[in-house]
Amino acid sequence: MAKDKQRHSLPIKEVERWFLREGMPFVVRNMRKHPVLARSLPALMFFLGGVLGYIVVSVSWRWSPPYRGLSAAQASVRMAEDDGYQLTGLGVATVTAIGAALLFLWLRTGRRYLRSRTAGITGAVITLSTPPLLEGLLNWSWSDAREDLVIGAALVLVIYAFTRAGIGSLVHWSFWHLVPHLGNLGRLVTRAVPLLLLLVTFLFINTENWQMSGNLDRPRLWGIAWFFIVIIALFLCVRLPEELKKLRVEITPDSVRAACAGTELGKLAEQLPDEDLQFDRHPMKLGERLNVLLIAFVSQGMQIALLGLLVFLFFVTFGAIAIKDSVAEAWVGHPLTEGTFFTIPIPIDGISNELIQVSIVMAAFSALYFAVYAVNDASYREQFFEEILEELQKVLLARECYLRLLEVDGPQSPEGWTKLAEVTQRS
Structure with missing residues (x-):
């Protein structure tokens, strides 16, 4: 009984939530305390809110x-x-989807039952049943309801x-780490993009490219x-593991305290x-090894996607300004059709x-070029991977402390952790 109280006095569950937010779900040893369906409820509410908004329209x-x-x-x-x-x-x-997700996140604050397995199952059932039920009741089309x-x-x-897999947390983590380092990305872009634009701009105004890309379904x-x-x-996947081999975790008192600062482990380590x-x-x-690789993969992938999006917007803007409809019609061999994106x-x-x-094809080609250039550019690779390795070192050091906390009741537990647990229990 005393051991149970001692374990409950440690912030293990809060530490595990921190790892989940950091995109490291495979570090957590007891996922039963963090049901996946319950953690996916914000995404499910986002989908459900979007569907309901579209149905109202x-x-x-x-x-x-x-x-x-x-007729219908x-x-x-x-x-x-x-x-x-x-x-x-x-x-x-879009508005109702974002509103539903934010409303649920606000309601979940301080309400533990909305983090339970029951809440997750209930949310999944509601998300599954609501769209087909409304389709059947409003349009009397049960075949569409089954679809x-x-x-x-x-x-x-x-x-x-x-x-x-923690993809949502990884994207969130990568985004907030990408924003402060846009300067490094900008310096790489200024080196890579001029040569890239010379190449793809020549391809963009090429008749054969328009005949191929413009006539695709x-x-x-x-x-x-x-x-x-x-x-x-x-x-x-081939190149990133080579860079991650440089990752070294040195366990020293100062490095452990620095890694745990700002987390639930910080107070204990201090x-x-x-x-x-x-x-x-x-x-x-x-x-855990795959989790570390996934963090680097998502971070690099977001930078590549950002550059691809910029190239796409550049060519759409350039084409709308510089290329007349008559010229484009001569290139593709038929009258132009109205622009749509995902049927919108x-x-x-x-x-x-x-x-x-044509702009999508150019953006995809540019993204491939940028991926190869970024990984082979020595200065960018040094800056980017030094930042990633530094963040991963902190997370892995926190992992060492977390795993040591789980051993508080075991024979190999350091006395300090046990004494601190007792102090925390008395306070």
Whole structure:
């Protein structure tokens, strides 16, 4: 009984939540205390809020005068061709999705039952059942309802897998570490982009490129984009482990205190004497090694994606300004079509479907070039990986303290941790 009280007096659960926020879920030893479905509830509420917002717009449009007298099938076809409906639906769905996720995060603060396994299962069931149920009741289309159920189930599985792997936390972690270091990225871009733009701008105004890219159907276009993404991913998977071999974790009292500062372990580490902060390393499991690799992969991937997005926007803007519709029509061999992105119309003059497709191909090629250049550029590699390695060293040192906390009741536990647990229990 005394051992249970001693263990409960230590901030193990709070430390485990910190590791989850840092994108290191495989470090946590007892995931039963942190149900995956419960942790995925913000993402599920985001999806559910977006669906409900889009349904509200659909119902409002369906009962407006132009569509009121039409059958459900006819109204759906007409609404799909209505740019106002598409843009309104996208805008409302985005607002309601973000609002639902933020509202849930606010409600979950201080309410432990919203972090429970029961809450996670309930949220998943609601997310699965609400869209098909509303589809069936509003449109009496149970075949569409079954389709919505299958899509919802697939989405829940994807969200579950991403939450278990800590992808959301990794993206959040990478984003907030990318913002302060945009200067380093900018210096690399100023070296890599001039030569890159010379090459891709020549390709951009090439007739054969427009004939190939502009005449692709969208599934094949996205297939090409994914081909480049897979090549980039394979390249990073080969090169990143070589850089991570430089990672060394030196366990000293000062390094442990510095790594734990700002976490739930910080107070404990500060109160322990130096001799209790010198202990042997715990061997890393395969999942933890993959977790470390994933952090570097996501961080590098976000920088590559940012550059690809900038190149895409550059060529869309450049094409809309510099290339007349008559010239583009001569290149592609047919009249230009209205620009759409994921079926959402872009109501801007000069931005055609063909221009968007050529820009996507150019952005994908540029991202591949940047990935190769970044990993082979010595100064950027030194700056980028020094920062990543420094952050990973802190996380891995905190991991050593966390694993030592779990051994408080064991025979190899340092006396200092046990004494501190007793002091914490009495206070």
